Amino acid sequence: MTLTTMSDSFPTDSVGLVKPQVHHFDEPLTLRSGKVLPAYDLVVETYGTLNEEKTNAVLVCHALSGDHHAAGYHNLDDKKPGWWDNCIGPGKAIDTNLYHVVSLNNLGGCAGSTGPASINPETGKYYGPDFPVITVRDWVNSQAKLMDRLGIHKWAAVIGGSLGGMQVLRWAISYPERLGHAISIAVAPKLSAQNIAFNEVARHSIISDPNFHNGRYLEYDTYPKQGLMLARMVGHITYLSDSAMRAKFGKTVMDFQTAGDNFGRDLRTGKLSFGFNVDFQVESYLHYQGERFSENFDANTYLLMTKALDYFDPSVDFEGDLSRAFANSSCKFMLVSFSTDWRFPPERSREIVRDLLRAGKEVTYLEIEADQGHDAFLLPIPRYVKAFSKYLQRVHEELVNHAS
């Protein structure tokens, strides 16, 4: 199990220092594509204590660019905690005083689990483009193997946002007896043509980068920096709402003048460049985000993650009827959407709610007024976090009552 130590230097509601653990699996995993992964590693973090009955475990599933490091710090000098530290910790929404939280890096990832940047044991070289395309269903199957390894029979809840929320829905369909609650945030029943179009732009920018080398860039000791940067820039625009961007960058940072080329709005400097340098704050922000991301993420993993999104559609085995996909689900559902999320807008969550109700399932649905777009699911928005906390408190009360 992961060591969890509190340090003086961390906030008291932090899970503190955490140490990832690697679990190796030798049993082959047959994928949706028909390909077989003969063996693989999953890197995992856990927070909070598993109770004796092993009934208080929750699984947290990450989104496109996330990983196993969802909360706490890896060392004393860490400036930033895990990606969902807002919501995971003692007294927080996913309360580590009540729950044992399991968070893994998904297969195909680039943060320690087996993926395209891992060495293929059969060739001794990087997998690169030979790493098979992974679907949400494959991830859930591998998460079920991990669950068995950890000796957990049933998750109190499976929780995730965006692509993570899709894994939550797939859990309720593929392993109906093995979760009590499915909490799916900022999600859609499947991608829209527009969603797929943006993903394809991202992929095309990576693949057409001369440093991509057909996906074998690591063998050339390089990576498609510009392509990955562009992919992230496009992605980033879709994660933020127009209003969030306006709030962030729409301010005038200089005086207006009646004449001259000193004109205003969201200028970074007082003067327009009249060239193709950065003129507006939003441009330098996107450059910075894209550049930082490109230095820390594997391009082949990015391709895989976007395909997993594009292929997600649990209704496909049921003639397009999502309600039938949920027929055997026995968990309760919570769905949350955000008003300005234009990537997966509230309408899309309502489609899922409608189909769950048609399937006779118990659903709690929350539509949060929030300016932050798709990114809202990661942010400490009071009404959202409060409702999320309350829900998980009730889940815990249920567990305790059921046990007594």
Place this chain on the structure above:
Amino acid sequence: MTLTTMSDSFPTDSVGLVKPQVHHFDEPLTLRSGKVLPAYDLVVETYGTLNEEKTNAVLVCHALSGDHHAAGYHNLDDKKPGWWDNCIGPGKAIDTNLYHVVSLNNLGGCAGSTGPASINPETGKYYGPDFPVITVRDWVNSQAKLMDRLGIHKWAAVIGGSLGGMQVLRWAISYPERLGHAISIAVAPKLSAQNIAFNEVARHSIISDPNFHNGRYLEYDTYPKQGLMLARMVGHITYLSDSAMRAKFGKTVMDFQTAGDNFGRDLRTGKLSFGFNVDFQVESYLHYQGERFSENFDANTYLLMTKALDYFDPSVDFEGDLSRAFANSSCKFMLVSFSTDWRFPPERSREIVRDLLRAGKEVTYLEIEADQGHDAFLLPIPRYVKAFSKYLQRVHEELVNHAS
């Protein structure tokens, strides 16, 4: 003047065969950037007959990827007419039986007017990146020079959509006595941070293409094909609405099957590739659009056009108060927006309408329910075209009454 000949092979409501004319200007043009263009060519098409009093001329301004070829055909084998043939012709909204239509390729363009792909007479080489950044105001100034050349004192109307609509607004501000009506369609008072962000992604994709060669690609006998393709793909997504994409590509083209990898929705073929090839129709559509565009448009011009958009903000000389910018305008205004246009949504047009009303101007505002997104302004949407026709008929009646 442009020759206009009717041919048996063209529709009867077409302006028929048209021939562009080149006008050379030797008088230097001082630009917003402070730079001076010593001489330049403007390529122009006209449709319909200029009356003796020269009062029935209308100027059509093009958008990002448009040019002077707005209506009719260049030769008998032309498969497609000009970009706004829907609206320009005998009996059409911009009725060439009533009006003399002037349409030019703007400075910095790549369809015949002086631009980055032209030879710089001072060096004997392509301008390339040395071509100065052009603003909407510069275009309008050059259009006024053209107007003088054509002997037209006052436009009956200046008309344009998107970036073209911005030129219309600038006309009303810069040359208040020289137009009777300003018809500005699918426009915004200035770009949002999100708009600028998408433009910056487009620019970055062009500039980071290794074939860009700092903008001197023509000297290397190449062009940044991948970068321009990506730029257009991103642009294209923003021109279409999510619902238009769904209507176009959201159809299932195969049977669902209970098992196997034959799953459905908007698949191009019956099978998913489980690779990074094209799986969905929307992907091949974007590739096609991007590729075709990249072969027909100059990358430096694309950069210039996006900067002209980013820099547009007529309120800058008036401490951010757009209503003051219109104080001296004496024309009447018509604004049109489209419900699913998320690039320049109706709210942005309403901002302009509000400021025009505050300035005491006469405004007709039309908000059209249309599924087609920003692209709607180019399409023959009945309610839009009808209102547009009626408006221009009334403008013509005014002209006739005024003359009599």
